[in-house]
Amino acid sequence: MPPFLRQYLPILDWGKSYSRQSLESDLLAAVIVTIMLIPQSLAYALLAGLPAEMGLYASILPLVAYAIFGTSRALAVGPVAVVSLMTAAAVGNLGLDDPRAIALAAITLAFLSGVFLTLMGLLKLGFVANFLSHPVIAGFITASGILIATSQLKHVLGVDASGHNLIETLAHLLGSIGDTNLWTLLIGVTATAFLFWVRKGLKPFLLGAGIKPRLAEVLTKAGPVAAVVVTTVITWGLGLQDRGVAIVGAVPRGLPPLTAPSFDLDLWAALVASAVLISIIGFVESVSVAQTLAARKRQRIDPDQELIGLGTSNIAASVSGGYPVTGGFARSVVNFDAGAETPAAGAFTAVGITLAALLLTPLLFFLPKATLAATIIVAVLSLVDFSILRHAWAYSRADFFAVATTILLTLGMGVEVGVSAGVVLSIFLHLYKTSRPHVAEIGLVPGTQHFRNICRHKVLTDPTMVTLRVDESLYFANARFLEDYVYDRVVGDRNLKNVVLNFPAVNEVDLSALESLESILHRLKDMGIKLHLSEVKGPVMDRLKRSHFLDELNGRVFLSQYDAHMALSQNAEVHAAAE
Amino acid sequence: MPPFLRQYLPILDWGKSYSRQSLESDLLAAVIVTIMLIPQSLAYALLAGLPAEMGLYASILPLVAYAIFGTSRALAVGPVAVVSLMTAAAVGNLGLDDPRAIALAAITLAFLSGVFLTLMGLLKLGFVANFLSHPVIAGFITASGILIATSQLKHVLGVDASGHNLIETLAHLLGSIGDTNLWTLLIGVTATAFLFWVRKGLKPFLLGAGIKPRLAEVLTKAGPVAAVVVTTVITWGLGLQDRGVAIVGAVPRGLPPLTAPSFDLDLWAALVASAVLISIIGFVESVSVAQTLAARKRQRIDPDQELIGLGTSNIAASVSGGYPVTGGFARSVVNFDAGAETPAAGAFTAVGITLAALLLTPLLFFLPKATLAATIIVAVLSLVDFSILRHAWAYSRADFFAVATTILLTLGMGVEVGVSAGVVLSIFLHLYKTSRPHVAEIGLVPGTQHFRNICRHKVLTDPTMVTLRVDESLYFANARFLEDYVYDRVVGDRNLKNVVLNFPAVNEVDLSALESLESILHRLKDMGIKLHLSEVKGPVMDRLKRSHFLDELNGRVFLSQYDAHMALSQNAEVHAAAE
Structure with missing residues (x-):
């Protein structure tokens, strides 16, 4: 086998020694991640302003591509919150109305991002991710979490309200709070409270009740699915869709469609800067999760090959009706904790999502959007961590200034301005500090x-x-x-x-x-x-x-x-x- | 006198001890610089795509402002080649046809640049100029010199040809070479050859003929004026304007007009990036000349106050029909060598140019544009110095790469892309080098x-x-x-x-x-x-x-x-x- 094949196809490495024991571990992890991913992928697609099924499609082929080209044994690839928000911003900038044009733009964004990441990997440019300072990323993620949670409040209230930044969104929400649909609010608040409880209280409760830890783990992860099932059944039973509760509606049943990105150069020009930002942010997030998890087992990942893994995943998303994907933090930790031993776990997850797309989609018709919003809110609030501000203030004013600016600009002017300003500012401050040496x-x-x-x-x-x-x-x-x-x-x-x-x-x-x-x-x-x-x-x-x-x-x-x-x-x- | 007045008004410092001897030195220097500046200011205005008189106007009030606010004793402010080229590029991007709209855009550019520089000075941000690496600036100046010289060839040939980069310009020149006007070519080539000889051969010749060094110096600097006078007289005498020789034509006679920049925010948005680039490039060039000359007399300049000096000069240009100005290299060296002792020399030069605007403008009617083009070509070719490539190659591949990219992109894609790429690349290479420490x-x-x-x-x-x-x-x-x-x-x-x-x-x-x-x-x-x-x-x-x-x-x-x-x-x- 030529060495370059082994370099670019890590699957040849771990695939050779794949054992029955690995298979069992990977299958169990895949079941848990699948359960977690079904509601998340639907919810994140809605967050990105896309039809719910695109979330499912983005959770099938991309996972297979990563299983072939990726080097992390535990990374779970798919739609994630921050990248979905950035997709919404990038596609929103185009000012499109036609849902098909919007979907095509998201597919094209995934394609451009995939090509960019793959090229970076082939050119061994993984080090570029280091030019983003940790505090700036931490601030950006925190601000994005707030933006995302706020953007979902309209679904919980059942009103029409959106904005390009936090203040606009909050103002619209306040302005339309009188239109709140009480049934929607009831579902949304109950689901949110339930999911918070599941996250914090369910596992100790189950363990206290004598349930085995592994089963308790699976049941906890199934919380969002339970919320989906219960609220869907209630909505269907009471006919709440006729009382103003927004529902997901018809989701096409079947395998992901074969799609192609647009090759319209004007569209490319309009999307390329966003694609670069999404790629770099996605890569930085993904590679730091992958490195953390690899270190726990004294394994290594190869950042340049990771670029190729994520790049091919995004290209896979673009040919199968998906949108930009990357490695998700919470999902990867779950995958790791559930015992995933090889990237095959990701491929098995893809099979699980395929089954969902084939069998479960008709059942999603009555799923209230408020439930999906609750899923997102609970998931992203764990991203919000203002302690970075305190740490940065105590340690270095320059770092604090960079973080605070990133957070304020992300909240006030959106994700793209926020993260760009953070990167430029941290480089500028570094130059400034070294420009007046001691x-x-x-x-x-x-x-x-x-x-x-x-x-x-x-x-x-x-x-x-x-x-x-x-x-x-x-x-x-x-x-x-x-x-x-x-x-x-x-x-x-x-x-x-x-x-x-x-x-x-x-x-x-x-x-x-x-x-x-x-x-x-x-x-x-x-x-x-x-x-x-x-x-x-x-x-x-x-x-x-x-x-x-x-x-x-x-x-x-x-x-x-x-x-x-x-x-x-x-x-x-x-x-x-x-x- | 409050200390801040003395800080922001250096004139109070040197003005106090102004002596008769200083006056004599400054007056002599002013005469020589005025003789040099008259043809240059006309020529650079044409290079910037503006009416010739705007060059004169830019050489009056801005010099007075610098005399009040500047700290260099020798810096001669006014229109310079590189900034004129950048002004042409910035205004050219707007796609305007109406000469009055073009002039207003140039005035607005001077205003924005002046406000930006003054703010930088008040905020003590002079250090930002250090973020431009020396080799990148050297490469940029060399490439600009080539671009400028090439852009003037059309005037020497008497044809219509212009382009946004070197290749386009050369292609247009070749395409229209058949339309060459022989009278224009004769004037242009003779003037260029004469000016080259003046620069290299006249001074030794005069000294050999027993002329005193100081007079020889004045006569040498008067070379361009002689070329202007002789070719104007010939053109008038032979009626060459009827044989296709392009002439300057009617130049309004009188004091600079009172003008105001546009306050159209769309125009500001279109010009602001160019204004920042012009400001920084102009400042870096100016401050390095000022520092070099100050060091020769063991004096100091204050970079932050220099920003204010150049800023107010540009604001002065914008209210008196001028366009962006900065400290000129050759002109300042001449001023220094001629014995200028204080910024008052600049104010006296302003008086000289005012007299020219009042008395000489009617005589400029028959001045051939080819003569001005020859003035520019001879002046800018002294900027072209490819040795920086050799030095950089020998010393460090990273520096060479930055310089070569700057030169190629400036020639191929214009001044704004070129210098921006150079700055970004040198910062990137620095980050790259320090990202893999030994x-x-x-x-x-x-x-x-x-x-x-x-x-x-x-x-x-x-x-x-x-x-x-x-x-x-x-x-x-x-x-x-x-x-x-x-x-x-x-x-x-x-x-x-x-x-x-x-x-x-x-x-x-x-x-x-x-x-x-x-x-x-x-x-x-x-x-x-x-x-x-x-x-x-x-x-x-x-x-x-x-x-x-x-x-x-x-x-x-x-x-x-x-x-x-x-x-x-x-x-x-x-x-x-x-x-």
Whole structure:
């Protein structure tokens, strides 16, 4: 078997040693995830502004594709809350009315996202996900959770209200609260309360009643299905659809349809930025769940192959009537806890959902939308965690600022503006911080070979020399800063004969910084001062040797600062006052 | 006088001690710069796609504003080549036909740029200019010079040809080369050759002929004026305008008109991104000239106040019929060399240009556009310098890649795409480089207290401990990398009891990296391994103390790596093989 096949088809790796015991574990996990996924996939499709069946379709072929191409043993792929919200935003931007055009746009979005992810994987660009800072992602997820929960309140109240941001949505809700349908409200509130109880209280209750843990687990996960069944039966029995309760209605029965994305370049242009955002957010979420779960079993995942796994899943979604998918957090944890051993569990889940699409869809006719809204609300409120704000505030104002901005902009201006601003801001703050590096003037600690900040310690200095320790790599953002710093320090100091730049913390000197060093050198030469370097790291020295800087240097390069001190400070040694 | 007045009005500082000697120096410099500026300002206005007189107007009030608010003693403000090209691109994007609408758009662009620069200055955001890497700017200026020179060839040939990028322009030129007007070509080529000779050969020739250096300097700078006078007279005398030679035509005579920018928000939205780009590029160019010249006289400029100086200049341009201005490189050097001592030289230049606008404009009627094109071509070709590509290639592939991309995209897709791509790419490459930091496993050099890379040196190690030196600050882009690196190193090493992270080169640990350290700690705890830190810098330690990380740490924080070695490596010391 050629090595590249094994690299790109992880299934060949784990498939070889697939045992009967793995099969049993995977089947059990698949049953639990299927039970959990049926109501979720319907609900998330509605959240994305799509027909409920598209949620089911997005939970079939994509799972099979991931089972073939993915590397995580526990990741459960399918429609997830945040990506559904982002899909709604992206498709909503197009201003389409025709449901078929909306569905085609979502399919095309999945296709573009799939192609983008697969290309990133083939080009080994998985590291790009690291450019999103953790706090920014945490803030974004929290804000998205609030947006999603709020967007579902209209289904619980049974009113028409929507908006592009939190304030608009809340205003519409308040404006139409008088139109609340009491039957809908009853179903919605009861279902929400029931599901909260299932999540928090059912498992301890069952365990207390002597039920075995594994069965208790399955029963707990079946909570949403129970809510679906009970509210559907009640709605059908009482004819609540005639009393204003919105129901899912006719869901086509059968296998996922064969679909194709649009190849209209104008549509592509309108969707491509959203597709990139959805891909990256989806990937970051998915890969961090996958890594966490893999670490628990001391396994590894390959981020670049994960890109291919998620990419092919999305392409699979686009040819089978689905919409963008990724690895879901809660679902994957359930899959892991239920004992899933290989990606085959995902394929078995796909079989389960297929059976649901074939057999159960007629039974969904009377399912109240309020029940699905309750499912979403309970699921996403677990995403909401404002503690990141407290942690960030305590630890670093810059991180806090990035998180707070992400949350506020996501709530106020929507998911796409929010997460983009968070990414740009965290990069900007990083550049800002490194653009003003800490520079310390250092002197020799008496009786040692150590050098310390003259402002903090009692050290030996020499009026004819100054040593500056630069605590940052030198690159374009701080090149000018160092130039100014050195110039400010030496100007007007008539005794000065030697300047030493101490470089133990300088890990890089880029071309902009090299030009600044040259400019410092020329200015010092003009003033009759020698420039020396000390403790230059190997890679930095290799780099400097490629330029003319070392040839033009009028001073020396010392291996240690102590060597520099011994060579240059012969005349006089004076105590500096510790300030 | 309140201190803030002195801060924001540098004129109060130098104005106080203004002497007769300064006056004489400034007046002489103003005469030379005025002679240089008259043809340039006309030419650059045409380059920007505007009526010639707007170039004169942009050289009057803006210079007065800079004299009041600017801090550089030598900077000569006015229309410059690159900003004129960017103005042409920005206004061209609007697809306007009416010359009055085009002029209004340029005025509005100057206004937006002025407000943006002034705000940046008031908010002390001058450091943002440092986020542009030197090589990217150098590449952008070179590519712009080529674009500008090419765009002027149509005037030299006397044909109609324009394009949005180099290839389009060249293709149009080739396509219409058959329409070349021979009289125009004769004037254009002769003027270009003459101006090249003036630039390279006139001064040595005059000095050789016994002319005094200062007069030789003035005569050299008057070269373009001579070309203007001679070709105007010839065109008028031979009636060349009737033989197809394009002339400047009627230029309104008089003081600059009072104008106001448009307050149409749609126009603002269409121009704001261009205004930001023009502002930043103009500021970076201007401030680097100002700094270079100030350093020669051991003076300082204040970048934040420079923003205000350039901002008010642009606002002044917008109320007096001008268009975006900035400090010009060649012009400022001439001003400096001619002996300008204070910004008053700029104000005197403004008087000179005002006189030209009042008295000389009727004489410009028969001035051939080919002569102005020749002025531009000779001026901008001095900007073109491909040596940056050679330097970058020799020094660093990443810098080369950024420069080459900037040049290619500027030539191929225009100034705005080119410089934006250069900025984004240089930031991306910086993040990429720091996202995969150098991490060395280190051991003790026998008989010393020094620790070195075990792959490069013969050092002592201990099978129960591993020490990793991280050669980069830890932040979101490399947080995951360190997690993976540590995990890869320790997994499967059954003897391992202690992991030491050696942090002398870690200048920052942001919240993302803190989370990664916590995750490393938890994994090592699970494996029964202790995590220690050594040589943590003061600011990083202060930061870590704000989190729970140090409380949860199952190992210790050592001041020096030698302390860590002595404390942890008691059992056995083994020679590591130097590889």
